[in-house]
Amino acid sequence: MRIEEDVIIIGAGSAGLTSALYLARTKFKFAIFEKEMVGGKLNIITQIDNYPGFPSIDGFSLILNMKKQVEALGVKISKELIKGINKNEEGFEIVCENNTYLTKSLIIATGSTTKKLGIINEDKFVGKGISYCAVCDGFFYKNKEVVVFANERKGYLEATYLSNLVSKLYLVSDKNDDDYEGNLTNLKKMNNVEFLSPFKIKEFIGVDGLEAVKIQNLENNDEKILEVSGCFPFTGDIPSNYIFNQLGLDQNRGFIKANFNMETNVPGVFVAGDIVDKPLRQIVTACGDGATAATSAIKYLNKLKK
Ligand SMILES: Cc1cc2nc3c(=O)[nH]c(=O)nc-3n(C[C@H](O)[C@H](O)[C@H](O)COP(=O)(O)OP(=O)(O)OC[C@H]3O[C@@H](n4cnc5c(N)ncnc54)[C@H](O)[C@@H]3O)c2cc1C
Known part of the structure; x- marks a missing residue:
């Protein structure tokens, strides 16, 4: 027709x-x-x-x-x-x-x-530990440990929302200087938020769902494994x-x-x-x-x- x-x-x-x-x-x-x-x-x-x-x-x-x-x-x-x-x-x-x-x-x-990171296991764990919307899925991580990867305003806003729900939030960022309207400063004041910068996410680890996130320091290449239930990547x-x-x-x-x-x-x-x-x-x-x-x-x- x-x-x-x-x-x-x-x-x-x-x-x-x-x-x-x-x-x-x-x-x-x-x-x-x-x-x-x-x-x-x-x-x-x-x-x-x-x-x-x-x-x-x-x-x-x-x-x-x-x-x-x-x-x-x-x-x-x-x-x-x-x-x-x-x-x-x-x-x-x-x-x-x-x-x-x-x-x-x-x-x-x-x-x-939302843009994806395009790294190992990302697609496999979407809905099984990886989410791009804190407001939609944050509730599933209540009192659990999560990683938020953020390097811009939207990510900081989502991290702020999550920080009031989860027991521990690792805020991983590949830059240190973009503190839009003080959102980053406020997050750093929260006692359940640990800020890790400059790091990138290298790998999502797990079998049927996300169990840990491997991150890498961009200055000295050191790697860390964060055992978490969820990860929220926000890169634009x-x-x-x-x-x-x-x-x-x-x-x-x-x-x-x-x-x-x-x-x-x-x-x-x-x-x-x-x-x-x-x-x-x-x-x-x-x-x-x-x-x-x-x-x-x-x-x-x-x-x-x-
Ligand atoms: C977490 C978050 C918090 C925010 N908080 C605020 C806030 O507090 N205050 C504020 O002012 N703004 C906020 N924003 C920004 C605000 O939501 C957006 O700027 C605004 O909603 C954009 O409206 P839009 O109509 O342009 O796009 P959208 O809301 O993205 O709507 C576009 C629509 O087009 C549809 N569409 C896409 N492609 C097609 C297609 N091919 N055929 C048919 N339909 C299609 C989509 O399904 C969608 O429904 C926030 C955004 C996010 C993500």
């Missing part, structure tokens, strides 16, 4: 849902597709203290509010796995498992995912850009470049949220991008009609 839309939004995180909110108040026909869970990363955030209007709220409640708000305007969020996008003379063809959608314009709001995010490769979008390390109107170098393609090449990836900036991208898409469609 081929279905025609004016705009297709890919991704129903905070960025995509905000674009939907703005488009739902116009005459344009649009669809919003989500491959996993509506809300994206909000699903894993236990406490948000920096979203205006909500002094403190958990991610799930914020999603419910956002979802209710768009659904009240008649928006239906469709579960679709997008397999590819082709550009043609009329616009874009979005190829999903069962349907092909034709659209005049596109808002990419696909966010990002990977942009979810794999389906857009054929579009020829300008990128920086896989994050899509846009001007302040959220327009990309390809006419008709707009971006919003964590997938954008930008300095601050937060809910409030994702929502701001979503609103701007929708407004730009509306202007683009109005021009096409003339």
